[in-house]
Amino acid sequence: MYRYDQYDHKLVDERVAQYRDQTQRYLAGEISEEAFLPLRLQNGLYVQRLAPMLRIAVPYGLMSSQQVRKIAEISRVYDKGYVHFTTRQNIQLNWPKLEEVPDILAELASLEMHAIQTSGNCIRNTTTDQFAGVAPDEIEDPRPWCEIIRQWSTLHPEFAFLPRKFKIAVCGSEEDRAAFLLHDIGLQLVENSEGDIGFHVFVGGGLGRTPVIASSIREFLPKQHLLSYLDAILRVYNRYGNRDNKYKARIKILVKAWTPEVFAERVEAEWAHLKDGPATLDGTEIERMKSFFTAPQYLSFDAGETAADLQSLAKDNRAFSRWLDRNVRSQKQPGYSSVTLSLKPAGVAPGDVTDVQLETIADLADRFSFGEIRSTHNQNLVLADVAQPELFDLWQLAKSAGLATPSIGTINDMICCPGGDYCSLANAKSIPVAEAIQRKFDDLDYVYDLGDLELNISGCMNACGHHHIGHIGILGVDKKGEEWYQIQLGGSANSNAALGKVLGPSLSRQAVTDGIEKLLDVYVENRLEQESFLSTYQRIGIEKFKQRVYGTAS
Amino acid sequence: MAQLLKQGQVTVNNWQTLDTGTTELPSGNLLVPVELWQQLSLGAEQHSGEIGLWLDGSEEIEQLADLLIKAPVIGIRFSKFADGRGFSMARLLRERYGYQGELRATGDFIRDQLYFLQRCGFTSYEFDDSVDVAEASKSLNDFTDAYQVAVDQQVPLFKRR
Numbered sequence: 001m002y003r004y005d006q007y008d009h010k011l012v013d014e015r016v017a018q019y020r021d022q023t024q025r026y027l028a029g030e031i032s033e034e035a036f037l038p039l040r041l042q043n044g045l046y047v048q049r050l051a052p053m054l055r056i057a058v059p060y061g062l063m064s065s066q067q068v069r070k071i072a073e074i075s076r077v078y079d080k081g082y083v084h085f086t087t088r089q090n091i092q093l094n095w096p097k098l099e100e101v102p103d104i105l106a107e108l109a110s111l112e113m114h115a116i117q118t119s120g121n122c123i124r125n126t127t128t129d130q131f132a133g134v135a136p137d138e139i140e141d142p143r144p145w146c147e148i149i150r151q152w153s154t155l156h157p158e159f160a161f162l163p164r165k166f167k168i169a170v171c172g173s174e175e176d177r178a179a180f181l182l183h184d185i186g187l188q189l190v191e192n193s194e195g196d197i198g199f200h201v202f203v204g205g206g207l208g209r210t211p212v213i214a215s216s217i218r219e220f221l222p223k224q225h226l227l228s229y230l231d232a233i234l235r236v237y238n239r240y241g242n243r244d245n246k247y248k249a250r251i252k253i254l255v256k257a258w259t260p261e262v263f264a265e266r267v268e269a270e271w272a273h274l275k276d277g278p279a280t281l282d283g284t285e286i287e288r289m290k291s292f293f294t295a296p297q298y299l300s301f302d303a304g305e306t307a308a309d310l311q312s313l314a315k316d317n318r319a320f321s322r323w324l325d326r327n328v329r330s331q332k333q334p335g336y337s338s339v340t341l342s343l344k345p346a347g348v349a350p351g352d353v354t355d356v357q358l359e360t361i362a363d364l365a366d367r368f369s370f371g372e373i374r375s376t377h378n379q380n381l382v383l384a385d386v387a388q389p390e391l392f393d394l395w396q397l398a399k400s401a402g403l404a405t406p407s408i409g410t411i412n413d414m415i416c417c418p419g420g421d422y423c424s425l426a427n428a429k430s431i432p433v434a435e436a437i438q439r440k441f442d443d444l445d446y447v448y449d450l451g452d453l454e455l456n457i458s459g460c461m462n463a464c465g466h467h468h469i470g471h472i473g474i475l476g477v478d479k480k481g482e483e484w485y486q487i488q489l490g491g492s493a494n495s496n497a498a499l500g501k502v503l504g505p506s507l508s509r510q511a512v513t514d515g516i517e518k519l520l521d522v523y524v525e526n527r528l529e530q531e532s533f534l535s536t537y538q539r540i541g542i543e544k545f546k547q548r549v550y551g552t553a554s
Numbered sequence: 555m556a557q558l559l560k561q562g563q564v565t566v567n568n569w570q571t572l573d574t575g576t577t578e579l580p581s582g583n584l585l586v587p588v589e590l591w592q593q594l595s596l597g598a599e600q601h602s603g604e605i606g607l608w609l610d611g612s613e614e615i616e617q618l619a620d621l622l623i624k625a626p627v628i629g630i631r632f633s634k635f636a637d638g639r640g641f642s643m644a645r646l647l648r649e650r651y652g653y654q655g656e657l658r659a660t661g662d663f664i665r666d667q668l669y670f671l672q673r674c675g676f677t678s679y680e681f682d683d684s685v686d687v688a689e690a691s692k693s694l695n696d697f698t699d700a701y702q703v704a705v706d707q708q709v710p711l712f713k714r715r
């Protein structure tokens with residue numbers, strides 16, 4: 001992974017000093033509430049329903065075991081001993097004290113971490129595939145590019161006060177695991193007819209109130225031009241994005257208003273001035289960045305023997321076999337697998353993890369996966385490089401730490417925002433809905449039979465729980481002061497990204513789980529062999545689901 | 555705005571800013587609205603002081619650039635500090651149109667933006683009387699180096715590491 005040099009260290013240290021001074025001036029009444037707001041937001045500090053909330057950046061989801069131990073320690077000393085992983089691969093502390101935040105930032109800086117631009121109207125953490133670098137279907141490892149973008153976007157002097165927040169994702173593989181079409185900028189690594197690798201550039205995707213799938217504005221951008229091209233997009237947006245109405249301020253609205261074609265022309269016109277300028281990347285820098293993301297020291301195994309051993313262990317142990325099925329996937333290196341540690345046991349808010357678990361995770365990473373951990377946009381953690389002969393040991397340890405719920409990719413692996421339990425913007429609670437669903441569908445055989453199913457829950461239209469792209473999406477709505485839930489069907493973040501359709505009138509909290517059960521019944525009754533929920537829905541349409549849930553044809 | 559931070563020094567602001575719609579020119583150094591600047595520069599007016607101009611962040615400067623860059627001072631006015639358009643405008647004036655004169659931040663910017671403003675090419679900053687400008691000027695030096703290319707640094711960090 002990327003390691004700081006003296007420049008990076010100095011920058012985060014100076015950032016801590018700057019924020020410490022800002023906090024002191026704020027507490028002394030020298031900075032107004034209004035002026036302090038963006039300053040604290042750009043350091044990840046929200047003021048939430050119950051307490052401030054601090055969002056720590058996990059650049060493109062990659063952490064070392066030392067960093068994870070540091071997070072555990074911080075959560076114990078400055079918070080209540082647990083943290084939350086977000087859908088942007090970041091970490092949230094739910095109960096820090098405003099006056100202690102500078103100390104927390106200093107602790108983070110000591111281990112090459114920060115909270116810079118994790119909130120506010122600026123360029124946020126760049127995200128990518130949690131299997132970057134090890135995915136068999138990868139065109140190129142996106143992480144060096146993510147780091148190049150991280151450095152470019154960090155304290156960018158021109159783009160710290162954008163019309164609205166700005167999110168970039170990079171996808172390096174054929175299958176999209178980064179939901180890049182739902183970002184303000186989505187960059188897809190592609191190969192052109194000459195065999196050169198570059199970027200297919202998409203803009204204007206996003207969730208929130210007005211969900212939009214991004215539009216292509218340039219099919220092939222040669223790599224060395226990445227930063228000048230990003231500068232051009234951001235400059236056009238910074239100058240022309242709507243600043244009067246926060247709900248119309250995202251770049252997607254500008255792209256729609258101008259049309260993607262016109263937007264692309266404007267970007268190209270701006271870029272004509274910047275192209276080949278000083279921001280142009282050179283081979284030295286690209287190679288330097290790539291050198292941080294090389295393969296670890298893999299061992300070699302007798303593949304046949306390993307597979308046979310695993311098979312016999314799996315045969316004797318149903319629970320292990322389930323875990324292998326759902327939580328373990330093959331990777332590039334023969335004899336190695338990537339393991340997803342589940343943060344979704346029933347009864348715990350999805351994505352929450354305790355300090356003790358974090359320490360266990362760090363230990364597991366040291367012992368089994370070269371000391372690296374990745375966070376996923378599905379709010380789980382990944383050990384990317386586990387030797388297959390060690391899978392059984394890892395499983396046992398993960399299981400006793402409550403990290404081996406064998407439900408990855410199933411209905412019980414839902415994405416869920418903090419919702420009304422924590423978030424001041426919520427219309428409704430989301431965590432209890434997630435829990436009720438997990439409790440209702442606790443029969444693992446049934447859950448496995450349902451297969452791949454993404455269920456996403458947001459507590460309000462801001463869509464932090466990505467409900468628009470769940471195969472089943474649940475959105476909390478406020479009906480005369482009561483919490484109700486709208487169901488959507490057919491969303492997908494994959495290469496054929498689609499936004500879900502509203503099923504019908506919203507349901508009460510009590511009715512949600514029954515409603516979901518009816519949807520699943522329709523699926524089970526109608527599916528063809530091997531057909532997933534999403535494919536069945538796409539084939540048969542929404543009507544049958546509607547009729548079952550509401551009991552009438554409409 | 556009585557105080558001016560310029561080249562790291564606190565000085566008295568001896569420029570007067572005229573609102574849009576003003577037609578009579580008072581004596582002394584003036585920052586005039588851009589429309590008036592266009593008229594004046596066409597008519598080569600007699601005036602006792604220097605005349606510069608000010609712009610809003612929303613101004614489309616592309617068409618006017620040739621005319622603008624002759625001004626000794628260009629003020630960019632921040633209507634709200636969270637409105638970041640002035641940062642882009644400053645870079646355009648400096649980097650695209652080669653403006654060499656004084657580029658001044660006016661209006662509602664805050665001291666915590668000074669470092670970024672300076673990187674984008676601003677060279678002076680108007681503050682009202684309530685601000686301890688010497689103290690505020692410390693924010694110019696919040697960081698010693700930066701990753702990106704900007705007006706103050708045309709060699710990106712990746713070429714200097």
Ligand code: SF4
Nearest residue numbers: 417423426459460464
């Ligand atoms: S979706 Fe709404 S309720 Fe949920 S975290 Fe986001 S803003 Fe809060």
